[in-house]
Amino acid sequence: MKVLAIDTSNLVMGISVLDEGKVLGEYITNLKKNHSIRVMPAIEEVLKETGVKPAELDRIVVAKGPGSYTGVRIGVTIAKTLAWTLKKELVGISSLEVLAQSGKYFDGYTVPLFDARRTQLFTGLYGRNDSGEFQNLWEDGIILLKDWLDKLQELDKKILFVGNDLPLHQETIQNVLGDQAVFGQVSDHNPRPSELGRIGMTSEPVDIHSFTPSYLQLAEAEVNWLKSQGK
């Protein structure tokens, strides 16, 4: 199975091409630059270098969010269009699950996080289930850092934190969790598109037309409108 993986959901932009047991190529940057300008040229480049033609792909895997609304939409739009027009399968994977893979061999829990402004985080809890598989344990969501740490405090094992936004919150986490908190190293904080592709290989394909990003948050205007309706 040949897979193209696309992640533009956060500052890190990642493209990868996988073929069965091999990661053929991976393109990854962590720059404050425009994904809309850079991602299609990157896809073109990785496919060209790995010698895979668009028509030869079996599956497109995309990081579906959470993250920057605009960023997520760019990747999802490209993935939907490629998958639909080339008649390929489409798979969407949580952007947090991709990042969490940095902790897949960590003996404890892994918490990936993206800053969601106003002291909120996009985050979730990952670790090994009873059968020893690394997976999502507490559903991804948007939560106040303070509330999140209250929940995490009840866990009985060490917690590995990963994500490029960690410096914004590391001190608070350290203060609340003390020794229970472990922080990833610099190379652990980028979500890897090859991990995205690997997870996507074994996930269930989605209906392409109806597939939408996981914003995990309503648009602000929607929130205000619902309030005005007394809902």
Place this chain on the structure above:
Amino acid sequence: MIKDELILAIETSCDETAVAIVKNGTELLANVVASQIESHKRFGGVVPEVASRHHVEEITVVIEEALKQAGLKPGDLTAVAVTEGPGLVGALLIGVNAAKAFAFAHGLPLVPVHHIAGHIYANRLVKEMTFPLLSLIVSGGHTELVLMEEHGTFKVIGETRDDAAGEAYDKVARTLNMPYPGGPHIDKLAQEGEANIDLPRAWLEPNSLDFSFSGLKSAVINTVHNATQRGEVIKPEDLAASFQASVVDVLVEKTYRAAEQYNVKQVLLAGGVAANKGLRHMLENRFNGTKYDLVIPPLHLCTDNAAMIGAAGSVAYQKGTRGDMALNGVPGLDLEAQ
């Protein structure tokens, strides 16, 4: 036999997800528009984030529908045209990235198109252009007079200095407590009223072809306010008719002056406000019996659509305009730099 030129066009600059297929620049094979207007009505205007979300939901559905309508496969196409700007950036990005992905997948040339060039070229789906021509573009975001000496070249000879005409309609509609979008409501109401309230007309400097509508909007609000204070009742129909007359007078008269000044052959109406009956009638009256050939497209080609992008895209394609995989949405794209 010369192969037909078949252009798939994508337009997502505001609140319509639109895809069309145009044959040889003038023949419409498919024209699909997924309107979001019902969703934005709740907010009294287009909310950019909500618009962008809808575009992602609709984009592949609309492309598929267009190909189905035209009975074509991607491999039959000549090129992919897309609105590069101006418009809402988040909304533009969906069309641009879908267009890039589609073009890449099938090895098709990519042609960036200016949204206003599109509005003007909607007319070419109705009647062949004769140059030099003058186009009056009136929409929610634009009020411009554009001169074209030949295909694909645009010179803005007049534009609004403040609000677009469509914007003024929406604001006045809000004052009269009408639902969004206000333009059609005012137009309808105006048909039933009499233009008997004195409202200002902004002619600006004697030779200016520019427009200004913010003063008129304030005058309407003041008129309503003063009448309420005096306990008088103004018939909304009359107010709508007076407001409409004031807007249309200036639009039509400046268009006529520009036509004379530049000695054009054709005068085109373009943009969403072209759906306005009052404007259509008055333009027809003014240009009837003159040497100028007035062209007003049918309503569905006046509001945002992708057919117009395909028509403009055809000319751009023939002129060799190409976008690459780094093409981006440009919210403030300049028409004259095309």
